[in-house]
Amino acid sequence: xxxxxxGDVHASERISWIATIGIDPDYRRRGIGRELLRACEARLxxxxxxxxxxxxxxxxxxxxEQEGYQRLxxxxxxxxxxxxxxxxxxxxxxxxxxAP
Ligand SMILES: CC(C)(COP(=O)(O)OP(=O)(O)OC[C@H]1O[C@@H](n2cnc3c(N)ncnc32)[C@H](O)[C@@H]1OP(=O)(O)O)[C@@H](O)C(=O)NCCC(=O)NCCS
Numbered sequence: 001x002x003x004x005x006x007g008d009v010h011a012s013e014r015i016s017w018i019a020t021i022g023i024d025p026d027y028r029r030r031g032i033g034r035e036l037l038r039a040c041e042a043r044l045x046x047x048x049x050x051x052x053x054x055x056x057x058x059x060x061x062x063x064x065e066q067e068g069y070q071r072l073x074x075x076x077x078x079x080x081x082x083x084x085x086x087x088x089x090x091x092x093x094x095x096x097x098x099a100p
Contacts (some may be wrong), residue, residue: 016044018051052085
């Protein structure tokens with residue numbers, strides 16, 4: 001395995017979350033993370049998708065911004081070491097919500 005991604009549908013809120021994504025360090029910067037993200041998004045039927053990322057994780061934030069995510073809010077002290085999380089959201093604007 002060189003990478004993984006998991007999506008989590010919160011049907012009651014009509015929002016899905018990218019719960020986790022990771023690529024083996026030996027395989028990064030080859031477009032695999034972007035591809036996995038898109039594959040996961042394609043299986044999530046909600047209009048809006050969110051994720052949280054460490055405030056210092058510039059590479060991941062750049063990827064998410066390129067893929068249409070915008071900064072939504074900051075969760076101060078979210079991680080165990082006290083670092084803040086940035087919550088990002090992508091609104092696919094389908095006009096109607098396809099959530100189950
Ligand atoms: C974030 C992560 C999943 C990206 O996976 P990846 O396969 O390397 O990403 P891609 O090759 O698809 O990168 C797509 C674009 O994102 C940006 N990007 C990704 N990693 C970057 C980095 N370290 N520095 C700067 N930009 C970066 C670049 O714009 C890149 O395009 P480019 O290589 O043409 O410049 C991977 O770095 C990772 O597993 N990191 C550790 C775990 C982690 O941080 N997960 C996210 C937690 S929310």
